[in-house]
Amino acid sequence: MAPALPRLLVTRRLPQEVETRLAKSYWTQLNADDHPMSEAELLQGAGDKDALLITPMDKSFATGIIARLPSSIKIIATFSVGYEHVDIAAARQKNITVTNTPNVLTNATADIALLLILGAARGAYWGERMVREDRWNSWSPTEPLGLDVTGRRLGILGMGRIGQAVAKRARAFDMELHYHNRRPVAAELAHGARYHADLDKMLPYCDFLSINCASTPETRGLVNGTLIDKLPKGAIIVNTSRGDIVDDDALVSALKSGRVAAAGLDVFRNEPKIDPRYRALDNVFLLPHLGSATRDTRIAMGMRAADNLDAFFAGRKPADTLT
Numbered sequence: 184m185a186p187a188l189p190r191l192l193v194t195r196r197l198p199q200e201v202e203t204r205l206a207k208s209y210w211t212q213l214n215a216d217d218h219p220m221s222e223a224e225l226l227q228g229a230g231d232k233d234a235l236l237i238t239p240m241d242k243s244f245a246t247g248i249i250a251r252l253p254s255s256i257k258i259i260a261t262f263s264v265g266y267e268h269v270d271i272a273a274a275r276q277k278n279i280t281v282t283n284t285p286n287v288l289t290n291a292t293a294d295i296a297l298l299l300i301l302g303a304a305r306g307a308y309w310g311e312r313m314v315r316e317d318r319w320n321s322w323s324p325t326e327p328l329g330l331d332v333t334g335r336r337l338g339i340l341g342m343g344r345i346g347q348a349v350a351k352r353a354r355a356f357d358m359e360l361h362y363h364n365r366r367p368v369a370a371e372l373a374h375g376a377r378y379h380a381d382l383d384k385m386l387p388y389c390d391f392l393s394i395n396c397a398s399t400p401e402t403r404g405l406v407n408g409t410l411i412d413k414l415p416k417g418a419i420i421v422n423t424s425r426g427d428i429v430d431d432d433a434l435v436s437a438l439k440s441g442r443v444a445a446a447g448l449d450v451f452r453n454e455p456k457i458d459p460r461y462r463a464l465d466n467v468f469l470l471p472h473l474g475s476a477t478r479d480t481r482i483a484m485g486m487r488a489a490d491n492l493d494a495f496f497a498g499r500k501p502a503d504t505l506t
């Protein structure tokens with residue numbers, strides 16, 4: 184008799200190609216209507232499984248659910264590069280392997296960072312709205328006006344794979360590049376960006392600040408009023424990383440006063456229930472966490488998660504092991 188297939192719970196709908204592949208190698212419980220699963224439902228689904236394929240919206244993996252998982256669960260594969268929603272220490276303690284999906288979403292996410300830079304600086308939101316609402320009555324040499332991107336200074340907060348891809352793209356706009364990271368990266372990966380070991384020293388150079396660091400206890404709330412006060416007046420902030428890195432009170436008040444000229448946000452604290460004050464501001468360009476949201480990228484993420492699961496159940500160490 185062929186050995187039984189490992190049993191896998193997939194917490195959200197994944198691209199068809201990915202689900203088809205998973206169904207060949209696993210006994211899968213899929214989420215056909217793609218509803219967000221409650222903690223009780225996750226625990227019930229995990230009850231008879233060996234593996235879980237989760238997403239960053241399954242936040243209970245950061246807040247205690249891991250300790251309550253059955254001992255049959257041996258691996259949690261997250262469909263994301265970010266893993267702030269998984270308590271890695273708790274997983275280690277239970278000898279559960281955790282994997283993520285790096286590399287494959289780098290370009291798509293960096294593209295969105297550039298879209299935010301351009302959208303915030305050039306007033307994509309108010310411009311689009313004016314056209315849609317039929318309020319574009321005349322052309323004027325003096326209003327409405329945006330800000331130039333070409334030749335301005337960009338500071339990249341977090342020079343990992345995505346930060347580097349943002350730097351590479353920003354060079355096409357002749358931007359002067361700066362970055363802060365725990366460690367400098369190799370020159371060929373910095374794309375001419377100047378390293379600042381001290382974040383405070385980089386801030387005065389940031390006409391634009393692109394947030395590309397992971398959400399960790401050290402970075403949560405990092406972009407607060409004190410940090411914003413060190414940026415040049417009228418700076419622009421864009422975020423494609425995680426919403427909790429930004430202190431919303433500080434950013435909203437800086438956007439209202441003009442201390443920060445504009446912001447481009449793809450990620451939010453408590454998304455999709457975002458801070459409603461952003462909706463009322465004309466100088467923010469808002470996207471619904473589209474960083475990796477292309478068909479090819481989402482398929483590649485799913486295949487990467489499947490590769491990790493396959494390696495694990497073949498007795499090998501998955502390439503993207505975090506534990």
Ligand code: 8YV
Nearest residue numbers: 238239262263264265474475
């Ligand atoms: C994911 C992301 O697509 O990979 C990440 O960390 O933020 C996104 O691009 C999203 O979180 C859904 O899994």
